[in-house]
Amino acid sequence: MSEFLYGKRPILETLRARRRRVSRLFFATPPQDPEAQSLMTLGQEQGVPGQQMPKKWFEDKFPGSLTQGWAAEVSPYPYSALEELLQKLESKDEGTLLALDQIQDPQNLGAILRSAECSGVDAVVLPIDRSAAVTAAVSKAAAGAEEHLQIIQVTNLSRAIAAMKERGYWAVGTAFPGPELKVSDALEFEWPAKTLLILGAEGKGMRRLTREGCDFLLHLPLLGKISSLNVSAAAAIFLYQVLKSRRISKK
Numbered sequence: 063m064s065e066f067l068y069g070k071r072p073i074l075e076t077l078r079a080r081r082r083r084v085s086r087l088f089f090a091t092p093p094q095d096p097e098a099q100s101l102m103t104l105g106q107e108q109g110v111p112g113q114q115m116p117k118k119w120f121e122d123k124f125p126g127s128l129t130q131g132w133a134a135e136v137s138p139y140p141y142s143a144l145e146e147l148l149q150k151l152e153s154k155d156e157g158t159l160l161a162l163d164q165i166q167d168p169q170n171l172g173a174i175l176r177s178a179e180c181s182g183v184d185a186v187v188l189p190i191d192r193s194a195a196v197t198a199a200v201s202k203a204a205a206g207a208e209e210h211l212q213i214i215q216v217t218n219l220s221r222a223i224a225a226m227k228e229r230g231y232w233a234v235g236t237a238f239p240g241p242e243l244k245v246s247d248a249l250e251f252e253w254p255a256k257t258l259l260i261l262g263a264e265g266k267g268m269r270r271l272t273r274e275g276c277d278f279l280l281h282l283p284l285l286g287k288i289s290s291l292n293v294s295a296a297a298a299i300f301l302y303q304v305l306k307s308r309r310i311s312k313k
Contacts, residue, residue, distance in 0.1 A: 067136055067198050068120075068129040070097050075206025076136060077104040082209070083137040087112040090120060090131030101132070110134075128202070139196040142212045144222055147185050151229040154184075156255040158304050159226060161187040163219055163272045164263035165293065168194050172203020173294035174261070179207035181301040186211055187226075189219040220271040223258065227275070231258040235268055235276035236300065238290075248280040248300060253307040259300055264293045 064085060067073050074097060076082055087110055093102045105112055120129045151157070160183050165171050171194040178186055194200060195215070196208050216222040223233055232254040239245040260276060262268030273279070282291060282299060291299075 064135050064137055065198065066123070066133055067201055068124050068127055068133045069202045070101055070130050070132045072198075072201040072204070072206040072209075073132055073134045074101045074104070075209045076134065076201075077101065077108060077110075079206075079209035080108075081140050084108065084110045085135040085137075086110065088115045088119070088133040088135075089113075090115060090117050090129075098132070124198075127199070139208065139213070141196075142185070142214050144187070144214050144216055144225070147187075147212065147214055148225055148229060150184075151226065151231070154229075154256065156308065157184045157231075157257075158182065158301070158308075159185050159187065159231060159258045160297075160301070161219060161223060161226075161258060161260045161272075162193065163189065163260060163268045164192045164266055165261070166192065166194050166263065168197060168199040169203045170194075170264075170292070170294045171196075172200040172205075172208075174297045175200070175204040175211060175213075176207040177294070177298040177301050179204075179211050181298075181305050183301065184212065186213045187219070187222055188213065188215050190215050190217055219269075220275055223260065223272065223275040226258050227277075229256075231256045232278065233258045233260060233276045234278045234280060235260040235273055236262065236296065237267055237273065237279045237281060239281055243279060245279045245281045248282050248303060251278070251280055251303075253304050255308075255311070257304055259304065261293060261297055261300070264290065 087105045093099045237245050
């Protein structure tokens with residue numbers, strides 16, 4: 063069983079991570095820029111055959127996608143098991159986990175995964191239902207960041223959150239302030255050493271059971287006339303708030 067990736071950076075990071083089997087490389091023109099040359103060199107070192115294809119092949123194979131004239135046939139994404147993650151959490155004194163509830167747009171998921179990898183997140187948990195999976199579109203949006211992340215798919219997100227809380231993690235969710243919700247300002251929050259950050263979909267937010275599993279609910283202050291942030295932009299801000307807090311606590 064195999065699938066296809068497209069775009070130079072996702073393929074390059076897949077070759078670098080060496081977690082997936084790369085069967086073949088396809089390119090429209092011989093590599094000229096440094097990124098494409100690195101890609102081709104890594105492929106040759108790993109014994110991956112390359113084949114030049116006409117531009118129409120890319121247009122037909124990936125309609126409407128920005129392939130940059132590069133594609134690869136690869137094995138499916140290697141999701142991790144929740145049990146494996148829980149075992150690793152037993153011995154950790156600090157760390158950041160990320161859970162995403164109902165993030166269905168591939169571009170948003172990819173952008174969030176990119177921020178997660180850059181900010182040092184230990185693992186990302188996704189529900190199987192009502193969530194985008196790691197696809198070629200997600201990989202392109204993530205610039206290949208998913209290849210360096212531990213990503214877990216779960217059938218029941220609420221139970222997974224409870225299991226992570228049992229390992230000493232505090233569940234910190236995001237929500238808009240309302241008369242029935244106690245929501246704190248994220249810029250004034252003291253982040254726990256072991257943080258499980260939970261983000262819901264734009265508009266819908268988290269599902270009720272997910273929200274009820276949170277120990278804290280936070281919001282970002284909005285000082286302009288726009289009523290909300292894109293979820294991927296919000297994710298980046300929250301993740302770097304956690305990182306900033308951790309660095310300050312070590313001084």
